Amino acid sequence: MTYEQDEEGNFVYLDTITDNPDGLNIDQAVSQYLTWPGGYYPGIVKEEFFQGAEAKENSANNAEQVKPYRIKDEDILPPLSYTVEENEQVSTILSDINTYVDEMEAAFITGEQDFSQWEDYKKTLEQMGVQEYLDIAQTAYERSQENS
Numbered sequence: 001m002t003y004e005q006d007e008e009g010n011f012v013y014l015d016t017i018t019d020n021p022d023g024l025n026i027d028q029a030v031s032q033y034l035t036w037p038g039g040y041y042p043g044i045v046k047e048e049f050f051q052g053a054e055a056k057e058n059s060a061n062n063a064e065q066v067k068p069y070r071i072k073d074e075d076i077l078p079p080l081s082y083t084v085e086e087n088e089q090v091s092t093i094l095s096d097i098n099t100y101v102d103e104m105e106a107a108f109i110t111g112e113q114d115f116s117q118w119e120d121y122k123k124t125l126e127q128m129g130v131q132e133y134l135d136i137a138q139t140a141y142e143r144s145q146e147n148s
Helices: 026-031 057-069 084-110 115-127 130-146
Strands: 003-005 011-013
Touching: 084 115, 084 130, 115 130
Parallel strands: none
Antiparallel strands: 003 011
């Protein structure tokens, strides 16, 4: 057990979690007893059980304020299923492109690369096959829409 109910029926962590005798913080103490939602698998955290920052009044208010600006479900692209041949092409193209984008992102942010070089950056992406990737992705997307 990591929690109990108080007089008002709220779930609260036990002292062994909030004031851990081994000096662990709350996340570390709780993680000894359960799998912590937030990894790469689906999980739902209900406010009544969660005692972290997401359950605080300010966090809930902030979430409400940004709600109109969130990405709508219908605007989220579905996962694309590529054929074996498409997958090989995409893997090859994106391997180089992702490395280049990561390097240039850091260079633009740190000022090592001036934004006057933006057109050269885009031309390099074109030379690396970004349009070919987009064409393959478009084909996979259209195929997914036909099958849904």
